[in-house]
Amino acid sequence: MAFHLLCLALLLGQPGNGPSAFIDAELAIRWQKEKLTPAEKTSDQEFLRRVSLDLIGRIPTLQEQEAYLQDAAKDRRRLLVDRLLAQDDFARHWADKWSDWLLGWAAPAEAWDPFHGWLHQHFAKNRSHKELAEKLLLARGTTADNPAVHLYVRLRGEPVPEKDWEKWGQYEMVPFTGHVFRVFHAYRLQCVQCHDNPGDGDVRQEAFQAMNLLFRQVRFTPKPGAGKKSDIEISDDPALNKSGLSPYERRNGLLLFTTPGFYGSLWTKKTNQTRREFFAERFVKHADFARGHVSLMWDYFFGHGLHRTLDFDDMTPANPIVHPKIMDRLAAEFVKSGHDTKALMRWICNSEAYGLKSVANKSNAGPEQAVFFSRMQVRTLTRRQVAESLAVALSGEDYLKRRAKLRAELLAEFTPETIPPASHCELEPLNPEADLSVRQALWLMNGSVIERELVSPQGPVARAVKKYGASPEGLKKVIPHIFAITLGRPPTAREMETLTDPKTAQFRAGKQQADAPAFWTSYYEDLFWALLNSNEFTLNH
Amino acid sequence: MLNLWSDRKTPACDGGTRRDFLKAGVLGMGGLTLASLMRARAQAAEAGQRTRNTSVVWLWLGGGPTHVETFDPKMSAPAEFRSTIGSVQTNVAGIEIGSVFEKMARVSDKMAYVRSFAHTNSGHGGGTHWVMTGYNFAAADNGQGQNKPGLGSILARQRGANNPETGLPTYVRMNGILGDGPSWLGSAYAPFDTGGNARNNMNLQVTTERLAERRELLRSFDSLDREVDRTGVMAGLDSFEGQAYNLLLSKARETFDITREDPRTLDLYGNNRLAQQMLMARRLCEAGVGFVTLNYGGWDMHGNIAQSMRQTAPAVDHAVSAFVRDVNQRGMQDDILLVITGEFGRTPRVNGGAGRDHWAPLSTLALSGGGLKMGQTVGESNARAEVPKTTPITPQDLMATVFRVLGIPQDLHYNDPTGRPTTMLNGGRPIRELVG
Numbered sequence: 003m004a005f006h007l008l009c010l011a012l013l014l015g016q017p018g019n020g021p022s023a024f025i026d027a028e029l030a031i032r033w034q035k036e037k038l039t040p041a042e043k044t045s046d047q048e049f050l051r052r053v054s055l056d057l058i059g060r061i062p063t064l065q066e067q068e069a070y071l072q073d074a075a076k077d078r079r080r081l082l083v084d085r086l087l088a089q090d091d092f093a094r095h096w097a098d099k100w101s102d103w104l105l106g107w108a109a110p111a112e113a114w115d116p117f118h119g120w121l122h123q124h125f126a127k128n129r130s131h132k133e134l135a136e137k138l139l140l141a142r143g144t145t146a147d148n149p150a151v152h153l154y155v156r157l158r159g160e161p162v163p164e165k166d167w168e169k170w171g172q173y174e175m176v177p178f179t180g181h182v183f184r185v186f187h188a189y190r191l192q193c194v195q196c197h198d199n200p201g202d203g204d205v206r207q208e209a210f211q212a213m214n215l216l217f218r219q220v221r222f223t224p225k226p227g228a229g230k231k232s233d234i235e236i237s238d239d240p241a242l243n244k245s246g247l248s249p250y251e252r253r254n255g256l257l258l259f260t261t262p263g264f265y266g267s268l269w270t271k272k273t274n275q276t277r278r279e280f281f282a283e284r285f286v287k288h289a290d291f292a293r294g295h296v297s298l299m300w301d302y303f304f305g306h307g308l309h310r311t312l313d314f315d316d317m318t319p320a321n322p323i324v325h326p327k328i329m330d331r332l333a334a335e336f337v338k339s340g341h342d343t344k345a346l347m348r349w350i351c352n353s354e355a356y357g358l359k360s361v362a363n364k365s366n367a368g369p370e371q372a373v374f375f376s377r378m379q380v381r382t383l384t385r386r387q388v389a390e391s392l393a394v395a396l397s398g399e400d401y402l403k404r405r406a407k408l409r410a411e412l413l414a415e416f417t418p419e420t421i422p423p424a425s426h427c428e429l430e431p432l433n434p435e436a437d438l439s440v441r442q443a444l445w446l447m448n449g450s451v452i453e454r455e456l457v458s459p460q461g462p463v464a465r466a467v468k469k470y471g472a473s474p475e476g477l478k479k480v481i482p483h484i485f486a487i488t489l490g491r492p493p494t495a496r497e498m499e500t501l502t503d504p505k506t507a508q509f510r511a512g513k514q515q516a517d518a519p520a521f522w523t524s525y526y527e528d529l530f531w532a533l534l535n536s537n538e539f540t541l542n543h
Numbered sequence: 544m545l546n547l548w549s550d551r552k553t554p555a556c557d558g559g560t561r562r563d564f565l566k567a568g569v570l571g572m573g574g575l576t577l578a579s580l581m582r583a584r585a586q587a588a589e590a591g592q593r594t595r596n597t598s599v600v601w602l603w604l605g606g607g608p609t610h611v612e613t614f615d616p617k618m619s620a621p622a623e624f625r626s627t628i629g630s631v632q633t634n635v636a637g638i639e640i641g642s643v644f645e646k647m648a649r650v651s652d653k654m655a656y657v658r659s660f661a662h663t664n665s666g667h668g669g670g671t672h673w674v675m676t677g678y679n680f681a682a683a684d685n686g687q688g689q690n691k692p693g694l695g696s697i698l699a700r701q702r703g704a705n706n707p708e709t710g711l712p713t714y715v716r717m718n719g720i721l722g723d724g725p726s727w728l729g730s731a732y733a734p735f736d737t738g739g740n741a742r743n744n745m746n747l748q749v750t751t752e753r754l755a756e757r758r759e760l761l762r763s764f765d766s767l768d769r770e771v772d773r774t775g776v777m778a779g780l781d782s783f784e785g786q787a788y789n790l791l792l793s794k795a796r797e798t799f800d801i802t803r804e805d806p807r808t809l810d811l812y813g814n815n816r817l818a819q820q821m822l823m824a825r826r827l828c829e830a831g832v833g834f835v836t837l838n839y840g841g842w843d844m845h846g847n848i849a850q851s852m853r854q855t856a857p858a859v860d861h862a863v864s865a866f867v868r869d870v871n872q873r874g875m876q877d878d879i880l881l882v883i884t885g886e887f888g889r890t891p892r893v894n895g896g897a898g899r900d901h902w903a904p905l906s907t908l909a910l911s912g913g914g915l916k917m918g919q920t921v922g923e924s925n926a927r928a929e930v931p932k933t934t935p936i937t938p939q940d941l942m943a944t945v946f947r948v949l950g951i952p953q954d955l956h957y958n959d960p961t962g963r964p965t966t967m968l969n970g971g972r973p974i975r976e977l978v979g
C-alpha cells in the first residue's frame with residue numbers, strides 16, 4: 003500500500019518527501035501544536051486567480067479560465083503552475099517586481115525601462131538567482147551596453163568632492179551597500195551603518211563600513227551617448243580610495259577606521275581580485291544569500307515572512323524564524339537546484355498551504371496566527387498588478403493587442419506616494435508595493451482611462467451588448483459574463499438575485515425608459531464599474 | 544509584508560504604515576453615503592455652527608535642522624559654537640535669528656521661537672518618532688515601524704477622516720514624514736497624500752447622481768466575505784472608498800488648485816515650490832482641513848553647514864514669511880497654527896568638517912499663529928546653545944499645545960489594539976508662555 007502511494011506520488015511528480023510535501027508536513031505539525039484548524043482548500047477558480055496574480059502579475063483572461071477549468075488532469079493545479087512559469091508574462095511580471103525592488107518605481111524611465119528589459123530576458127531564460135546577483139554586483143560597461151549598470155548609478159549615493167576621490171572614492175555607495183543586502187540577504191544592513199543593532203552579535207557597524215569600502219573603487223565615467231543623452235560607464239579603478247581606509251563615527255563620537263572586508267575576511271592589495279569580485283564571491287556563497295531569497299519569496303507568496311514579524315528582511319536575533327526547518331530545507335534545496343528561482347516558486351505554489359482559502363475560522367482569525375499559515379493572508383495588489391488586471395478586464399479579446407498601451411495609460415494616472423529620505427544614511431524610500439489609499443480609490447472610481455474604456459464602442463460593455471443585447475434578458479447573461487471577466491468567478495445566487503431585481507437602486511431611480519437599450523447599456527457600465535471597484539477585485543485572496 | 548522600497552511605508556531604517564495598515568486594530572467610519580453626507584452638512588448648517596476650523600500646518604525640516612543657525616544663533620558664544628552664518632536682528636527688540644532668515648526677521652512679531660525644545664533621541668528614526676507622535680521609540684532607529692499615532696491622525700480620528708461640512712480630508716500630507724501615519728488608530732486615519740495624480744482623478748467623469756447610483760449598486764452586493772480578514776485590510780479599503788467618494792463630491796479639486804488664488808497672493812508666494820505648497824496648505828485649512836504636513840528635507844548638515852544653510856534656508860525664509868503675512872492679512876492668525884520643527888538640533892560645537900552632527904538635547908522649534916502669543920522667544924539655552932537653561936520644553940509639551948489649538952481634549956484617549964484605553968498625551972502641558 004505504502005509502495006503504491008509512493009509510486010502514485012512519484013507519478014504525480016510530487017514525491018512525498020519533496021520540498022512541497024515537506025512544507026505541508028512541517029506546517030501540519032505546527033497547526034497541531036498551536037491548535038489551529040487549517041482553512042479549506044481553495045476552489046479551482048480561486049486558485050487560478052491567486053496563482054495567476056502571483057506568478058504572472060494579473061488576473062486570468064476568459065480563455066485562460068476556460069482552458070484551466072476544462073483540463074481534466076488530476077494534477078491540473080501543478081500543470082497550471084508549470085504553464086504559468088513558462089509564460090512570457092511570468093518574465094514580464096518578475097521583471098516588474100525586480101525593477102521596482104532594485105531601482106524603485108520612481109527611477110527615471112531611461113533607467114527603469116532598459117533595466118526592466120534586461121531583467122525580462124533574465125527571467126525568460128530562467129537564469130539563476132546567483133547569476134542575477136553576480137551580474138548586478140560585477141556590472142561593467144556603459145548604461146547603453148549593459149543595463150545592469152543602472153543599479154550602481156541609481157544607488158551610488160552622495161558624491162565625494164573630486165579632490166578627495168583618491169582618499170574616499172567617487173561616491174559614498176552607502177545606498178548600494180545597504181540595498182543589496184536588503185534585497186538579496188534579507189538583512190537591513192544599512193541600519194547598522196550608524197549603530198550596531200541591539201542584540202545582534204553578527205553584523206556590526208564596522209562590517210557595514212568594511213563592505214561599503216568594497217564598492218569605493220567603482221568608477222563612474224560619463225560618456226556621450228546617442229542623441230543628447232549621456233551614458234555612464236562603470237569600471238574598477240585602483241586609484242580611488244587608495245588607502246582602503248574609511249573613518250566612521252560611533253554614536254558616542256569616537257572616530258574609528260576600518261579597511262575593506264566581508265564579515266571578517268579582509269581584502270588587501272595582495273588579493274588577486276578586484277574589491278567587487280571579492281565581495282560578489284563571498285556574497286553569493288554566504289548562507290544568507292539562499293536564506294534571504296527564501297525569506298523574500300515566502301513573504302511574497304504568503305503575505306507574511308517565515309519569522310515572527312511581518313517583514314521578510316528583518317533577520318535579527320530579535321526576530322526569530324518561526325519555521326527554521328522550512329527555512330533550512332528550502333534554502334538547501336534552492337542551493338542544490340543551482341539557485342533556480344522558478345524551482346523555489348514551484349515548491350511553494352505546489353504546497354497545500356499555498357492553496358488554502360483565506361477565509362478564517364475561529365482558530366486562525368487573529369493577526370498573531372498569520373505566521374502559522376493555516377490560511378492564506380488577504381494580500382493587497384501592487385499598482386502594476388492592478389493596472390495589468392484592469393487591462394485584462396477592459397480589453398477582453400483584444401488584450402494582447404492593447405495591453406501595453408492600456409497599462410501605461412492606467413499607470414500614468416496613478417503613482418504611489420513617496421517620502422523623501424530624511425538624511426544621507428537612508429535609501430531613497432520608494433514604494434512600488436500596493437498603495438492602498440484614498441488615492442487608489444480615486445483612481446479606480448474616477449480615473450479617466452477606465453471611464454473611457456467603459457463607454458468606448460470597442461470597450462467591454464459595448465462588446466457585451468453586442469453579444470447578449472441590452473435588455474432585461476441580456477442582463478441575465480451579462481452578469482455572469484462581467485463577473486467572470488473581472489472577478490474570475492460566477493455570481494452567487496444572491497448576487498444574481500440582487501442585481502436582476504427591479505428594486506435594485508438603479509431601477510428605483512425613477513428611470514422612465516427602463517425598456518430602452520441605452521438604459522441597459524448604462525446599467526452594464528455601472529455594473530462593470532462596481533465590480534472593478536469591489537474589494538474582491540483589488541485584493542489577492 | 545514585503546516592502547523592499549517604501550515610501551513613508553518603510554524608509555530604510557523606519558518601519559512603516561504598511562505594517563500599521565495591517566496591524567490596524569481599530570477602524571472607524573466606512574464611507575458616508577451621499578444621503579448621509581448631505582444630511583450631516585444640512586444639520587451642521589441648520590445648527591448655525593461652523594465646524595471647528597482651527598488647523599495646523601506642520602512644516603518639517605527633515606534631517607535635523609540646526610537649532611543654532613536657525614533660531615538660536617547665540618552670537619555671544621565662542622566662535623566654534625555660535626552661528627556659522629551670523630545673525631540678523633528681527634523686528635522684535637532683543638530677538639536675533641540666523642542671518643539667512645532675513646524675511647522671517649521682518650515678521651518675527653508674528654512668530655515665536657522656542658529655545659529650550661529638547662529630547663534625548665539623536666537618531667533620525669527615533670527622533671522623528673518622538674517629535675511626530677510625542678513618544679520616544681528607540682527601535683525606530685533599527686527599522687521598527689511607528690508604534691504611536693501621529694498628531695494628524697489623532698485629529699482625523701477625533702474630527703472624522705473628512706470634514707463633514709466640506710468633504711475635505713481632515714489630514715493632508717504633501718510630502719511624507721516618517722511617523723506621520725495613524726499606527727494602531729487604523730488606516731482610515733492615514734493622511735490623504737496629494738502626490739502623484741490624485742488631483743487629476745478628482746475631475747468627475749460622470750455626474751454626481753450617476754456616481755451615487757454606481758456606489759449604491761456596489762453596496763448592494765457583498766462581493767467579498769468580510770470575515771475573510773480581520774487585519775483591517777478590508778475595513779481600510781472600505782474607508783478609502785468612502786473618503787474618495789466624499790472628495791469627489793466636495794470642492795476638493797478647486798481647493799487644491801492654487802491658480803484660483805488672487806494674483807496678488809500668488810505674487811506674494813512667488814514661484815518657490817515650498818511657498819506654493821504652503822499656499823495650498825492655507826487654502827486647504829480655509830476649506831476645513833485640520834492638519835497639513837509638509838516635509839522640506841536637506842537639513843542633515845554634517846559638513847560645511849554654512850554653505851548648506853545658504854543653499855537650503857532661503858526657500859524656507861521666503862515661504863514661511865509669505866505664509867505668515869498672508870495668514871495675518873486674512874485675519875486667520877487665530878485659526879491656523881504654523882509649526883516649524885524637525886527631528887532634533889545639531890551639535891553645538893562645529894565639527895572637523897565645518898558641519899554639525901545630530902543633537903537632540905537642544906532641538907529646533909518655531910511657531911506662528913494659532914491664537915498663541917507671538918513676538919517672543921520661549922525658554923533659553925545655555926551659554927553655548929548646548930542644552931536648555933530654562934525648563935526643557937518636550938515633544939509632549941508641543942503636542943499638548945497643538946491639542947489646545949485644535950480643540951482636542953487634553954485627556955483624549957482611545958482603546959489600543961489590546962482594548963486598553965490609552966491617553967494620547969502623557970504628561971505634556973501646553974507651553975505656558977504661548978497659551979498665556
